[in-house]
Amino acid sequence: MSLEQKQKVLAALAGGAERVFELQSNLTALRGLGPDNGGTGEQDKADYLENWLRSFGIDDIEHIDAPDERVPSGKRPNLIVRVPGKSEKTLWILGHMDVVPAGEESLWRTDPWTVTRDEDDPDLIYGRGVEDNQQAIVCGCMVAAALKEQGVTPDLSLGLIFVSDEETGNAYGIQHLLKEKPGFVKEGDLVMVPDSGSPDGSFIEVAEKGILWLRVTVQGQQCHASKPDDGRNALVGAAAMILGAAEVEKKFDARNDIFSPNRSTFTPSKHEANVPNVNTMPGREVFYIDCRVLPCYPLDDVLAAFRELGESVGRQYGVDVSVDIQTYAPASAPTPEDSGVVVALRKAVKEVLGVECWCGGVGGSTVAVSFRQLGIPAAVWAHIFENCHTPNEAARLSFAVGDAQVYASMLFSD
Numbered sequence: 395m396s397l398e399q400k401q402k403v404l405a406a407l408a409g410g411a412e413r414v415f416e417l418q419s420n421l422t423a424l425r426g427l428g429p430d431n432g433g434t435g436e437q438d439k440a441d442y443l444e445n446w447l448r449s450f451g452i453d454d455i456e457h458i459d460a461p462d463e464r465v466p467s468g469k470r471p472n473l474i475v476r477v478p479g480k481s482e483k484t485l486w487i488l489g490h491m492d493v494v495p496a497g498e499e500s501l502w503r504t505d506p507w508t509v510t511r512d513e514d515d516p517d518l519i520y521g522r523g524v525e526d527n528q529q530a531i532v533c534g535c536m537v538a539a540a541l542k543e544q545g546v547t548p549d550l551s552l553g554l555i556f557v558s559d560e561e562t563g564n565a566y567g568i569q570h571l572l573k574e575k576p577g578f579v580k581e582g583d584l585v586m587v588p589d590s591g592s593p594d595g596s597f598i599e600v601a602e603k604g605i606l607w608l609r610v611t612v613q614g615q616q617c618h619a620s621k622p623d624d625g626r627n628a629l630v631g632a633a634a635m636i637l638g639a640a641e642v643e644k645k646f647d648a649r650n651d652i653f654s655p656n657r658s659t660f661t662p663s664k665h666e667a668n669v670p671n672v673n674t675m676p677g678r679e680v681f682y683i684d685c686r687v688l689p690c691y692p693l694d695d696v697l698a699a700f701r702e703l704g705e706s707v708g709r710q711y712g713v714d715v716s717v718d719i720q721t722y723a724p725a726s727a728p729t730p731e732d733s734g735v736v737v738a739l740r741k742a743v744k745e746v747l748g749v750e751c752w753c754g755g756v757g758g759s760t761v762a763v764s765f766r767q768l769g770i771p772a773a774v775w776a777h778i779f780e781n782c783h784t785p786n787e788a789a790r791l792s793f794a795v796g797d798a799q800v801y802a803s804m805l806f807s808d
């Protein structure tokens with residue numbers, strides 16, 4: 395009986411490419427840029443999704459919005475949607491509604507805010523957000539709608555979580571939601587965060603490195619560049635710190651093959667503007683180092699190593715170096731490969747896509763960490779190109795259809 399019901403839902407989803415296109419198009423047009431990214435927030439997207447779901451008779455929609463005066467609606471929406479199954483045990487699918495800005499628009503071949511099909515390949519679509527993270531939201535909606543349309547009650551309950559603010563720190567999103575509704579995920583529930591993945595659908599992300607973003611300030615003394623002896627060149631001090639990052643990396647040289655890359659990484663990245671003209675020797679430099687640290691190292695040890703480097707560079711170049719924390723997110727325990735969610739996902743991917751999955755870790759971060767910190771094993775998986783945040787962000791309609799079928803399959807325990 396259950397098998398028949400499952401086949402009915404999977405068959406209905408198989409013809410869902412146009413519905414994926416419609417959802418993707420409307421979501422991208424509504425943007426969902428957070429105020430830190432110069433936008434007006436995610437409210438329009440949340441309203442659209444709520445109306446869409448209600449049109450299928452899905453009425454169990456809970457709002458856990460976070461107040462935020464910076465956006466016109468005064469709040470950052472977070473939604474929990476429930477579609478009951480035979481058991482209270484719930485498969486949760488989480489998606490974030492916010493996106494990153496288009497970036498340099500001239501690098502886009504199409505309008506970033508209008509979902510456009512590839513001329514030669516109508517299964518391929520372009521638009522900001524189509525991968526990150528609208529595919530997750532779209533697939534969740536597709537499954538919920540298919541259950542209602544087919545009149546099927548699955549074995550497990552389905553829960554959709556749509557959050558704000560993933561791209562700019564999560565304070566108004568998952569962190570707010572977990573603070574306001576602690577324990578809404580019950581032991582034994584399956585938590586899916588489809589916010590990372592691979593083009594062949596085989597990669598299940600079960601671990602993430604610790605993240606430490608450092609702000610390095612080098613203070614020297616500005617002077618005319620023709621008389622460098624009158625000052626202390628902060629840029630040279632900064633250069634020594636930048637090259638020193640590779641030396642710090644050598645101190646933290648453990649390898650863990652679950653991760654790719656398999657080591658801790660210490661990457662100098664953003665640099666703030668210094669002097670506007672060539673003939674001034676800069677007296678102050680500010681740059682950042684993005685550290686992704688294997689779980690075996692405490693982040694405090696990394697911080698201490700960079701501060702030690704700062705002291706030695708300071709002595710050598712006559713500058714003052716301060717190293718401050720900008721982001722501090724320790725690694726959480728990985729999701730075990732034999733946890734319920736990984737076992738069910740692996741089985742469903744094999745069944746639907748015919749693909750054998752493997753588990754690994756990444757240096758990026760998803761909201762799965764927030765669940766893992768609470769001892770809830772969350773799995774990160776999606777069938778995607780991994781081109782989030784790039785110009786010409788792309789996704790396949792067929793990838794979304796397949797992902798939706800995978801989640802639907804997970805709802806049945808045959």
Ligand SMILES: [Zn+2]
Pocket residue numbers: 490526527560589782
């Ligand atoms: Zn994302």
